[in-house]
Amino acid sequence: MSKVSSKFIFFFGSFAGILFGYDIGIIAGAESHIREAFHLSPLWLGIVVSSLMGGAIIGSILSGLLGDKFGRRKLILISSIIFLLGSIGSAIAPEEITLTIARVFLGTAVGTASSLVPAYMSEIAPAHIRGKLSGLNQLMIVIGLLLSYIVAFIFEPVPNSWRLMLGSAGIFAIVLCIGMIKLPESPRYLIKNGMADKAREVLRTLRRSTAEVEAEVSEIESIAVHEQSGIKQLFHKKFRLALIIGVGMATFQQIQGSNSIVYYATSIARQVGLAPQVAAGFTVIVGVIFVVTTLIFLQFVDRFNRRTILTIGGAGMALSFFTPAILGALGVNEVVVNWVTLIALCCFILCYAFSWAPLTWIIVGEIFPLSVRGIGAGISSAFNWTGSLAVGLVFPILADQFSLGVIFSTFGIICILGLFFIRFVVVETKGRSLEQIETDMAARSARKSLSPVERNKYV
16 A cells, blocks of 8 residues: 555545535536426426436445455445546537436436445544544535535536536546545454454554554454444444434435425525525525534534434524414514525524534544444445435425425424434434444344343343
């Protein structure tokens, strides 16, 4: 392995997030131009927008099946090449069917990266700062979002500019491909596949002392030697709680309404009365809030419990949706409701950016045992993209049939359900090694499957 610094590894290990963020964000600025260029109905607009998520479901499943066999790094590298080809295909698409196919192809790369990057980052990060380093993935995603909003704002007045918007994503794919060539494989993957010496070499770059390296290698080996890999293992009763938490977190993250803002921020801003260029400017504000809040989050993530942050953020998200809906139902002046709606959307993004947006993928990267981490992250990501697909496909149709108040109220209720999930299902993972989390999760699952008398043995 060529010598590279830990900062280089952490930076490019999370860089795929920029591709993810840019492509899901650029559609917010491009969708109105695409709709006009191809004269799309609300249904077809939803298909074009959500087709990327359909491909991402496929990519997530494939990465889950292949990630534990071929390694995280190799598949992320391949995904960057697929992303480049998909970006070019989207930019030159002559009609909506070709564009949809190109975005499905593009989505497979996005889905692969979105499931493997959290696993990769959690496996290379030291336990005491794992939240901060794993959160770099989310920072890259929101930077990608902001860049896409800025590009959309600049090109808004340009005829046929959607082709430039979609094609420009390929630039980031080239950068990722170059960076991933020099990155090492995950040390946990290496140990699991009988390459402990290579794992030590990687860890020496990432840890503070030889003693720390040897202790971590020993801990990983003690867990890995007793476990079998495979998708069947994921459904074993001792992994059941991890699977429920991973799938539940990933699903709630999407169906709580975030993508209605990310994908359709420009359309919502137009719907409440803003001019096209001003509406595009509003999405830039949303992107700035996302980035700044994520930067602040990274400074505090390892100081507070994960569940506490998720609870506070989820409550704020629910309130952000309920406020404009209630004011509209009470008959408050329409202009006032429109401005409150825009402010509430900004508040939602703020709450989402320091809670559910980053912590979902941090927890998904932490919660699964080594033997099924790739598969578990892949299945969780597939459910995440399924929720994203549903929101992306249905929102234009709902917006055509119902008021924003009805739609926002529905999202608010889902946010409340997410709070119950955090309270009664999710376990705390802050400050613990991945092997400690794995041991505790197995013990919890064992307690739930035993009789009350047997269960006392584990207390």
